[in-house]
Amino acid sequence: MxxxxxxxxxxxxxxxxxxxxxxxxCPGCGHNSISxxxxxxxxxxxxxxxxxxxxxxxxxxxxxxxxxxxxxFGFNGLHGRMPTLASGACFADASIHxxxxxxxxxxxxxxxxxxxxxxxxxxxxxxxxxxxxxxxLTKGQFSATSDQGLVLKHQGVNMLPPLxxxxxxxxxxxxxxxxxxxxxxxxxxxxxxxxxxxxxxAIIDVISPCVTFNNQDEALQSYTWGRENEAxxxxxxxxxxxxxxxxxxxxxxxxxxIKMDNGTYIVMKKLEKDYDPTDRNAALDLLTExxxxxYFATGLIYxxxxxxxxQDLYNLPDEPMNRMASxxxxxxxAMLDEINRxxx
Amino acid sequence: xxxxxxxxxxxxxxxxxxxxxxxxxxxxxxxxxxxNILYQTLFHMGIPTAGKNIFPSNIKGLPTWFVIRASQKGYxxxxxxxxxxxxxxxxxxxxxxxxxxxxxxxxxxxxxxxxENLNPNLTYYxxxxxxxxxxxxxxxxxxxxxxNMLYVGIVSQVLRIPLDDLHFTIYNHFSNNPKIxxxxxxxxxxxxxxxxxxxxxxxxxxxxxxxxLEDYIITxxxxxxxxxxxxxxAQYCSWYPITPATSLVEAMIGQVDRLxxxxxxxxxxxxxxxxxxxxxxxxAAVGAGWGGLRSLTATSGPGISLMTENIGLxxxxxxxxxxxxxxxxxxxxxxxxxxxxxxLSMLYSLGxxxxxxxxxxxGTVTECFEFGWRSLDLADRYQTPIFVLSDLDLGMNQWVxxxxxxxxxxxxxxxxxxxxxxxxxxxxxRYMDIDGDGIPRRTVMGNQSxxxxxxxxxxxxxxxxxxxxxxxxxxxxxxxxxxxxQLAIPYLPGPIIRKAREDADIGIIGMGSTDDAIRETQDxxxxxxxxxxxxxxxxxPSNTTEREFIASxxxxxxLELNRDGQLCDVLSSEVSEYSEKLISISDxxxxxxxxxxxxxxxxKRERKVGGSGN
Numbered sequence: 001m002x003x004x005x006x007x008x009x010x011x012x013x014x015x016x017x018x019x020x021x022x023x024x025x026c027p028g029c030g031h032n033s034i035s036x037x038x039x040x041x042x043x044x045x046x047x048x049x050x051x052x053x054x055x056x057x058x059x060x061x062x063x064x065x066x067x068x069x070x071x072x073f074g075f076n077g078l079h080g081r082m083p084t085l086a087s088g089a090c091f092a093d094a095s096i097h098x099x100x101x102x103x104x105x106x107x108x109x110x111x112x113x114x115x116x117x118x119x120x121x122x123x124x125x126x127x128x129x130x131x132x133x134x135x136x137l138t139k140g141q142f143s144a145t146s147d148q149g150l151v152l153k154h155q156g157v158n159m160l161p162p163l164x165x166x167x168x169x170x171x172x173x174x175x176x177x178x179x180x181x182x183x184x185x186x187x188x189x190x191x192x193x194x195x196x197x198x199x200x201x202a203i204i205d206v207i208s209p210c211v212t213f214n215n216q217d218e219a220l221q222s223y224t225w226g227r228e229n230e231a232x233x234x235x236x237x238x239x240x241x242x243x244x245x246x247x248x249x250x251x252x253x254x255x256x257x258i259k260m261d262n263g264t265y266i267v268m269k270k271l272e273k274d275y276d277p278t279d280r281n282a283a284l285d286l287l288t289e290x291x292x293x294x295y296f297a298t299g300l301i302y303x304x305x306x307x308x309x310x311q312d313l314y315n316l317p318d319e320p321m322n323r324m325a326s327x328x329x330x331x332x333x334a335m336l337d338e339i340n341r342x343x344x
Numbered sequence: 345x346x347x348x349x350x351x352x353x354x355x356x357x358x359x360x361x362x363x364x365x366x367x368x369x370x371x372x373x374x375x376x377x378x379x380n381i382l383y384q385t386l387f388h389m390g391i392p393t394a395g396k397n398i399f400p401s402n403i404k405g406l407p408t409w410f411v412i413r414a415s416q417k418g419y420x421x422x423x424x425x426x427x428x429x430x431x432x433x434x435x436x437x438x439x440x441x442x443x444x445x446x447x448x449x450x451x452x453x454x455x456x457x458x459x460e461n462l463n464p465n466l467t468y469y470x471x472x473x474x475x476x477x478x479x480x481x482x483x484x485x486x487x488x489x490x491x492n493m494l495y496v497g498i499v500s501q502v503l504r505i506p507l508d509d510l511h512f513t514i515y516n517h518f519s520n521n522p523k524i525x526x527x528x529x530x531x532x533x534x535x536x537x538x539x540x541x542x543x544x545x546x547x548x549x550x551x552x553x554x555x556x557l558e559d560y561i562i563t564x565x566x567x568x569x570x571x572x573x574x575x576x577x578a579q580y581c582s583w584y585p586i587t588p589a590t591s592l593v594e595a596m597i598g599q600v601d602r603l604x605x606x607x608x609x610x611x612x613x614x615x616x617x618x619x620x621x622x623x624x625x626x627x628a629a630v631g632a633g634w635g636g637l638r639s640l641t642a643t644s645g646p647g648i649s650l651m652t653e654n655i656g657l658x659x660x661x662x663x664x665x666x667x668x669x670x671x672x673x674x675x676x677x678x679x680x681x682x683x684x685x686x687x688l689s690m691l692y693s694l695g696x697x698x699x700x701x702x703x704x705x706x707g708t709v710t711e712c713f714e715f716g717w718r719s720l721d722l723a724d725r726y727q728t729p730i731f732v733l734s735d736l737d738l739g740m741n742q743w744v745x746x747x748x749x750x751x752x753x754x755x756x757x758x759x760x761x762x763x764x765x766x767x768x769x770x771x772x773x774r775y776m777d778i779d780g781d782g783i784p785r786r787t788v789m790g791n792q793s794x795x796x797x798x799x800x801x802x803x804x805x806x807x808x809x810x811x812x813x814x815x816x817x818x819x820x821x822x823x824x825x826x827x828x829x830q831l832a833i834p835y836l837p838g839p840i841i842r843k844a845r846e847d848a849d850i851g852i853i854g855m856g857s858t859d860d861a862i863r864e865t866q867d868x869x870x871x872x873x874x875x876x877x878x879x880x881x882x883x884x885p886s887n888t889t890e891r892e893f894i895a896s897x898x899x900x901x902x903l904e905l906n907r908d909g910q911l912c913d914v915l916s917s918e919v920s921e922y923s924e925k926l927i928s929i930s931d932x933x934x935x936x937x938x939x940x941x942x943x944x945x946x947x948k949r950e951r952k953v954g955g956s957g958n
Contacts, residue, residue: 017794021810050792055631066799066811073789074799075634077627078653084582084619084627085634091580091615092635093790114627117620310617317611320790321579322636323762324606326755329577329613329638331603333750339571340747343561344384344516 010046010240018043020068030182030208030223031064031130037185038099038128039068041192045264046240052097053089057082057111060137060210061103061130080111083118083127087310090123093320094311097196098125105135108144108163115165119172121310122200126192129165129203130182132210133221140213147220152213166301167287169203170280176202177283177302181226182209187298190266193238199261199306207296220294233277233286233299235269261306268300277303346424346940351445358550361391361416363427365499368440369492370433372404377517378492379410380742381532385505385513386414387562387744390554394420394860395742396936401587401680407436416554420744421861422936427549430495431456432473441466449547451499453491467547471498476534482527490531497535502543504550507536561747565712565738565857568748569642569668570595572716574603574614577755578666579637581616582628584647587680588736589670592642593618626651626667630658633665634800636760636788638720642668645687646677648694655729656695657802662775662784662825664723664730664758671735673934682934683737685856686906691731692884692914698822702832703731703884707840707859709745711882712738715837717751724758726832727786728825735905737936738857759785763793773807774798775821782828829885836883839890842866844875851893851900852878852946853926855911857936862903864939865946872943874950876901881911886918894922899953901946904930905937 006014018039023032042052049071056062058079065074077085086098107115107129118127134152135141142150142158145165150158169177176198180188188206195202209215209223217224234256239245245257245265256268256276268277276282283302290297317324353359365382369375376397383395391414398409413420426443431452433440438459441450446465452458454470462468473491482490500510510532518525570592573581583593597616604614615632619625625641632639643651648669658665671687673679693699702722704715715732723730759779766772766787772795775784784807787796798809805821806812842863854862859880866878879893879900894900894915902912909928916923929945 048792050790050794050797053789071794071797073787073791073797075631076799076801076803077630078657078802081623081627081654084624085631087617087619087624088580088582088628088631088633088637088639089635089789091632092637092788096790113620114624117624121617314615315611316615317606317609317613321613321615322788322790324579324613326577326757328606328608329579329604330751330755331575335603336575336748336750340561343563344387 028211037189056101057106083114092322104145134214197260229296365428371408374489419864493531494535497532501539566592568712572713576717576720580632622647622650626654640666662727670739688910721756776807848875851897861937865942
């Protein structure tokens, strides 16, 4: 009897090898489709799940890493403190890619300081903000990304203006800033692959509807709004190899190609307007205009060549620090004798 | 209350190698080097000494004091009075002299205005600092520094400190710059020669060379702690500046390049990272510890307050890390530059819910080094936060201490398992008590076995790390963690017991930096006929030796530097069947403990119980 063999990726694993526990989030939660796209993206990139770790804070978003990549180490830490975990863990084994998961409560409120500083340090990681404009796990309070004037059932009217996490990332010096919509799974997956391929910190602010507390048609983080207003900046695609890329046909002048630090490629096909994500001022203008006109632009908002990461600032051995033999960690007795001699 | 009038110098003739000098200056005037030269020279002469820097929470312009206690008998705890004052600060001049008993000595810069109504029972030596400096070609920007060297010369000559010993110390201190050594020495010599020719000695204090203190060094506890961490194989330290803990990490920063180059690749094996706040400092240290690095952070009370949530997480998710608390005076911002032992209760059960922690309490600078490396082994072994509780006095002041001893056992990484060990295990769960001692086996990121990964969380979890709300599971999990720490007790540093020379019915219990003061207390009480055994606690939870000590005495005085008697509280609850034997003697004002205070407090209570102490 013939059984259908599952499709395998570069390292010989099936998509199911990248799965997680069943989700306990609300049915229809935007976060679930992000989980699925992370699973797809990581599988397509072709490295085993053991090459990744998942870090998160507290909240619905931060529960989600349990629902994919079971074979990757995960750490569901403290509210707002996920970036601090990354700042330590990134030195344990620099060959392991960190994917951080956070939400708008976790990052834009309680963890804002750490968010800015983890970018400033350029901790190499993919940082995904699952942004639903409200607090889900505490049942529907306003967050710092809730739109001004938003009305929620038990909260009344939100009087304060929202923070734009892409803007915050950009002015903090991030070299990869993207905005995605969890309903646009195709683009989301490509952006995740590109983010993982970036050498330093890559931020993706994913607008991800909360079906229970903030999915009214007029809410900026709702499915209806997303479906009707999403305006991709470009047709975005990631390619593992040059060969894959060459298999496609692009008319001259209609696309932009960038080679990532890990040897993979991204291609941005021009849509209505020609958007240049390597122009920082253009990115700032875009975000300012987006906020003013409620313009839901998605895609790669800003990209620059890899900068020195926090790991580059230390002259670290190539092998993982956490596997280093103990003998190499203790200075010699002669060194202590010398210290004793010098101390007075 | 301490009464200065009770201090009398007995007999006649020289008082040799027993005195306390307060050098009263303005902070930021560069007197530290000069004071250290004087202090180190006394050490070089074989005289046990301690140097305490009493400084304000301010950078420049306010009064600061450097207090040197030299004691041939080895009593280097603080005194509540001075024998000698070196007055360089007009603002505090008058008050500084009020700490001198009859027979005390005042050296003063003669450009200071002498107060009216001078105490006729003191000896006064004016020092023409400004006149002397004028005769030299010292560049203007160095004048203040060099003025300090002049008082070193004058005071040294009057105390009969040999010029050769000053020469040795200065060239040793500036060993990497002989030119600077020379100019400093010349200034000391100028003061010295002035004193020899112009000052007639009228006081009784003198020095006399003793056999060298061969096995001793001079340093502070923070330097020792930082070095201890580097010798303990620390691989990661994230931190945020705070007095008085900062210099511990700065000691690491200063030595990491030299000490922690990988012998194989020549690259660094220890990352030190200053971060945005204490929440990040501990969070990153938790991240590194989780990732399998030997990780630490250092802070003081206010920082501990901020770190609390993460400590609870590390306790419950069983993540190793070391946290140094170099205590200052709290609550709140408190007295940032003064010493205390007020964080013990907070640390012991830091975190919400049921938590309890292992605390190491060094009482000497050498122990700061030892606990620096040992704490990392304990953290890895027990997969939990380990606190090292020091204080400003121990951490930032200069101490004569035993030479650092090289760690007597190899680095212990605890039960980290890699691919091969995992393969040999048929069943494995991150929180499974396979070995029956409460300590699970631990995998860390980078392990390539498909079975290695687990999901770490601060929420309820089963032995595999999966989310779990079952009541039985919760109590089992927390119970096992409690058991793990109880089983650790025999492996923690036990108490140091200093027996009385005669059979003693009473005990004294202390911890940390009060050791010098308590040893002096014990000896002087014995001279008064009150014999007491002294036990210094070096870790918590308490152990059977401590229990037996308490059980075997009629009463034990627990001496500590806080308001509420926190150590006494902890012992009372842990050794509850003998709690009535514990008598708390505690006080807090920000200054190190003095034997005079402790003796008075104990004698007062002993009189009440009518015991001679024996």
